[in-house]
Amino acid sequence: MTALLAERAADVVSAAQQLLTKRMGAPVKLSDPMELSGSGRTTVLRVRVAENAFSLPRTLIVKQVRGTATERRTGGMAPGVASIDSAFLREAVSYQFTTALSREQRPGAFLIAHSVPDRLLVLSDLGDNALLTSVLRARVEPNTRNALMAFAQALGRMHAATVGREPDFVALLRRVDSAHRVDGIAQQAQAAIAEVPGLLQAELGIEVPGEIAERIVAGNRLFTGGRHRAFSPSDLCPDNVVLNDDGARFLDYEWGGFRDATLDIAYALVSFPGCLCDVELSRGRAREMVEAWRSAVVGVWPSLADDTVLAERILEARLIWVWLSTYWFLPADHTRIAVAREHGLSVPRSEALINRWSALAEDARVTGDDAVGDFAEQVSATLEERWSE
Secondary structure, three states, X not given: OOHHHHHHHHHHHHHHHHHHHHHHOOOOEEEEEEEOOOOOOEEEEEEEEEEOOOOXXXXXXXXXXOOOOEEEOOOOOOOOEEEHXXXXXXXXXXXXXXXXXXXXXXXXXXXXXXXXXXOEEEEEOOOOOEEHHHHHHHOOOOHHHHHHHHHHHXXXXXXXXXXXXXXXXXXXXXXXXXXXXXXXXHHHHHHHHHHHHHHHHHHHOOOOOHHHHHHHHHHHOOOOOOOOXXXXXXXXXXXXXXXXXXXXXXXXXXXXXXXXXXXHHHHHHOOOOOOOEOOOOOHHHHHHHHHHHHHHHOOOOHHHHOHHHHHHHHXXXXXXXXXXXXXXXOOOOHHHHHHHOOOOOEXXXXXXXXXXXHHHHHHHXXXXXXXXXXXXXXXXXXXXXXXXX
């Protein structure tokens, strides 16, 4: 740890000690800070509880977000501009919400304490576990299959446990600040509706058919409505998924909120479109993941027992994710690309976009949706021709 990081860590530990001491009503001493993953504006530490009069866990995770102005986000979810205050408040509320769930239903760590003025979270420690990124990169069977099944099952359990609880989440948001209730990804999806047709025309000479434009508008509603609404951490890139004895657990709730749950399972099928990951999924493996997810949610959404309904809903979600991925990465925005390549499964944007449009075309053909299939094939082929020059 450099001198600057050591000084920063000491400040974070001091703030966490004060917060816990105030909350517990007795001195709490933390020691042995170890830096974990974080961004330029975020410090994430594992600390040992050296002294406390209560039954705190032996180790804790402390996360502090610095800064006061609007900054460019550098996490796994799609690059964009997000307010630090908004991101912190949404994450704090998301952890408050999930902490209220039973241990079996909780999708990740639980919140022990937080301070809005200090932008500080104290969380339970999930331990030294494998990241989904590491397992997928190793490509060792059956580890890869087991990890992806655990991921899909964990999504389903989280969705089933949070159906109908959106009013609780909204109430928590209202308590902190109503100005931060807007879903940042939903805002970007709305922007993509307006901008991607122009991008495709300018970059590839492709005109978006009216039917596809209508489908995109319909798909965008999955972020703000949808028939299968449940809680999601939203930033589901592999670096934010850990694997332990409890299965898959999710990290980083800065984009947390409610949306149509089919967006989450489709997120993995589209190879994590918020970053430039490229994970090969055979049709059989993708089908296994969907079945693992469906088995957990069909009790609360019986309509998904119908294979045709399920396939249509997932295709709709895949289409909007590929559309958003194009919005994020087709422009030669070097800042966005540099941020996305921090992930261990990164590929060049050309490869990621070609594969995502090609896979969408294949899925559309299987579903019997020739309109989406024809358009996706056209985009994929044109991208390949452009980048092969």
